[in-house]
Amino acid sequence: MKLFVFDHCPFCLKARMAVGYKNLPVAIEYLQNHDVQARIDKVGANTVPILQTENGNYIAESLDIVEYLDRSDGQPQLLDSTQSTQINRWLSQASEASNTLVFPRWLKIELPEFASQEAKDWFEKNKTRMIDMSFESAFEQSNLAIENMHSVLQRLDFLQLPSDRNNQLSYDDINLFPFLRNLTVVKGLKFPNKVAEYIDQVAKLTRIKLYTAQAI
Numbered sequence: 001m002k003l004f005v006f007d008h009c010p011f012c013l014k015a016r017m018a019v020g021y022k023n024l025p026v027a028i029e030y031l032q033n034h035d036v037q038a039r040i041d042k043v044g045a046n047t048v049p050i051l052q053t054e055n056g057n058y059i060a061e062s063l064d065i066v067e068y069l070d071r072s073d074g075q076p077q078l079l080d081s082t083q084s085t086q087i088n089r090w091l092s093q094a095s096e097a098s099n100t101l102v103f104p105r106w107l108k109i110e111l112p113e114f115a116s117q118e119a120k121d122w123f124e125k126n127k128t129r130m131i132d133m134s135f136e137s138a139f140e141q142s143n144l145a146i147e148n149m150h151s152v153l154q155r156l157d158f159l160q161l162p163s164d165r166n167n168q169l170s171y172d173d174i175n176l177f178p179f180l181r182n183l184t185v186v187k188g189l190k191f192p193n194k195v196a197e198y199i200d201q202v203a204k205l206t207r208i209k210l211y212t213a214q215a216i
Contacts, residue, residue, distance in 0.1 A: 020207030
């Protein structure tokens with residue numbers, strides 16, 4: 001099997017979490033951010049992640065990919081979601097500050113999906129519209145966005161550590177962890193102790209690398 005992804009994409013990370021958690025023999029291939037045609041050629045739409053299965057077919061929706069991978073060895077391990085309402089509410093509250101912080105930083109570190117200037121330009125053009133400001137302005141507002149994110153992170157009091165549940169992961173972790181992992185690219189952002197421990201535990205269980213060493 002082969003998984004086509006971007007490193008920074010939280011939806012791609014959901015699929016990569018399943019690969020790492022199950023230790024599955026899946027090849028990871030990084031697409032170029034601007035190469036829309038490469039995605040359309042596979043699934044008829046500009047979307048990632050994309051999984052190519054053993055028989056050559058493609059699957060394009062992140063949670064469908066996660067479910068396929070979890071069941072691919074006949075021994076599904078992911079637990080059902082029990083906190084989807086809290087997680088969706090938190091993600092909605094966090095999105096504005098999170099996007100302001102992470103979008104400009106993706107172009108300041110080394111990521112495989114931005115190997116060309118064309119890929120960087122394409123990303124900046126599209127994501128600038130989402131945050132309604134230039135990347136330069138967003139980066140200049142980091143202190144305010146970090147302050148706002150500190151407040152939002154305090155609302156993760158419902159978190160359950162994997163170590164408190166026999167190191168079993170659930171679809172709640174699949175949906176939440178990618179967004180927390182991406183925030184590790186923000187230098188100066190202080191995670192509450194339990195949130196930091198959660199990030200570390202899930203990263204180890206899924207073999208996902210954090211951005212701490214590259215934080216800006």
